[in-house]
Amino acid sequence: MLGRTANSIFWMFRYLERAENTARLLEAGFRMALTRGVDVANEEWRSVIVTLGLQAAYEAQYAEYSGSQVCNFVLRDKENTENVMRMMERARSNARAARTSITAEVWESVNESWMVLDQLLVRPVRETGLGAVLAMIRRAATLVRGATYGSMLRNEIYHFARAGTYIERADNTARILDVKYYLLLPSLAYVGSSLDSGQWDTVLRSLSAERAYRWLNAGRMDPRGIAEFLILDRRFPRSLAFCYDALAGNLASLEELHGAQNPCNAMIAEAAGRLRTATIDTVFEAGLHEFLVTFVAGNQAIASAISDHYRFID
């Protein structure tokens, strides 16, 4: 396949994953706002903006944090070049550029999702409509994922698609955990208080992990346990360890299909191996923040190595 097409596939899936994770972050914030007082809610909205790396852009526009303002900024504000609608547009234009490499099912699921969201986001989103919009974004991602899984050949195109998904997902999980944990540090002293467990609940919800974690831990909220779950638990599909095992598999398949060694494969094998031998104690000894910052940089390096090795760009 063409290097340019591989690039389009890779980014199409990165943008879809990013749009989904962004929607999930808003959903968690929205829930917090519904269950807490105004101050806590606004602080929560601020943390959403911080997690997305949009603090400077947001504060250039608005003086304060409020639910509808944050949601519209993140979803559709033209001043925010990284808004969700733009992510969907980029996912779709990459899909269009790679139209000959995806099935009609995948193309139509992306195109239809984009059409529906384009209509939903034509006007500012009101609080009453927010739930429907966020659900639609998540459904779009689910639809494309299902179409991809069910209709695509297991050739290099598929592996580039999955690689894009896991690179983005690992990045998002690490960033969300980093920001949330950092913001929650002051409250760590109050372990066990209801405010604290509510905050931790949001961290889990931001990653669609609340149900899984509850089942595995009989409802006990333990910050260290949550960090362990999100970083190291191979059963959870958004954990760093899960993403890297899967990514290692996709890159190994690419290496096999090409019949030639690639440097990105060695990088991921090493990184996945590190996650396999790590324990939550070693992570905390080195410092969670440092661990996550190093992880995000390493993840970026692997993405660049994939792009270089497979000639995404001339």
Add this chain to the structure above:
Amino acid sequence: MSTPEPTFDEMREADGTIRPAYRNYCNWLEEQDPAEMRRKDREAESSFRRTGITFNVYGSEDAEERLIPFDMVPRIITGSEWRKLSRGIEQRVRALNAFMHDLYHRQEIIRSGRLPERLFSSNEAWLPQMVGFTPPGGVYTHIVGIDLVRTAPNEFMVLEDNARTPSGVSYMLENRETMMAMFPELFARIHVRPVSDYPRRLAKSLAACAPGSASDKPVVAVLTPGIYNSAYFEHAFLADQMGAELVEGSDLRVVDGRVQMRTTAGYQPIDVLYRRVDDDFLDPLTFNPGSMLGVPGIMDVYRSGRVTIANAPGTGVADDKAIYSFMPEIVEFYTGEKPLLPNVPTWRCAEADSLAYVLDNIAELVVKEVHGSGGYGMLIGPTASKREIAQFRDKLKANPKNYIAQPTLALSTVPIFTKAGLAPRHVDLRPFVLVSPNGIDITPGGLTRVALKKGSLVVNSSQGGGTKDSWVLDD
């Protein structure tokens, strides 16, 4: 406006009797519930949007994607009408290809005095780089679209030859798919010749034109200007259907004397390039140096016989409307036969008495620029305002050789589906023709374009035209 002669309606005779071609269809239609038909009509549009069968509008700021309106009443041609038509098309395409070869070699047709030299020496589409060079397999016009109009039961005429890069074939294919999805029972009842194997035939025809350097499984690729091109959907569609790579100029490079594409496993050679990029942008080293869409050095590879470019550079000469006016002579010169398909009578304004006639009768005529396309830059006398006519007279007098004129034809009509029932609208037909050393292959049917506005004669999609599924009956 009222057309000058009574219009020929392809479905009904003047007294309302259904013509034989439409009899089975109309019987079926009578059994349908009108409300259900209206619902299907609405569904068709959303299905086109979902599948992304859209075209981009040039010059529109937000790069808006539009749908070409689809009308669900088929345009029907009988088997015997088609056999006659396809003989005429084949003859014309054979002549076009021979004409191209001659123009770039000995120019016998000019030596014999049948064609004035000025016609191509002043033609920008004529490429000196092609002189003395014969493309692989001797084929210039690999894919041709012949625009036909009909004025009476047995009168089909050629309105235009599209030998450069004819587009629209994806609509021919998708319209049929849509019709089959909407009305499967109709196809069980009426036997329509299939069009769906066009992509396979295209792939086979292109592969048959591969240069000698290619292996027995030639690598074919479709070259597109990219996702913002108005016909991008079609480029992607054809590549996908053929199982060929869809490449852009930035994917290609000349390596080791061959045109190669950048794949995830390194550069790999291409044997046949079905290009949907104009000549001028093909090679910045030979043509437009500012072009980002082409491949530097591709013309050298081409001239060394190591890649096939389809259609061959320089075939656009045949799209010129002044050359068109000589097609009857051209057909006769190269085939030794009388043309089976007539031209629309054409006045060349470059000739003094023609110009005088056109100026006197401009209100009755259609005046076109010789290099124009897409229905732009033309005047339809009977519908034009006094001011438009005055402006065109000035243009004509200032640069007569830039124009031709034709009578305002009473194009045939076929009904379209409207909220108030069926209503006749003017149509044309573009059959698609494939040329290879193995022969000329015409897909039965083509693209029917229809002017959706009542009385309008302009069928171009850029100006409010729609399309119909075109049936050739298997009878």
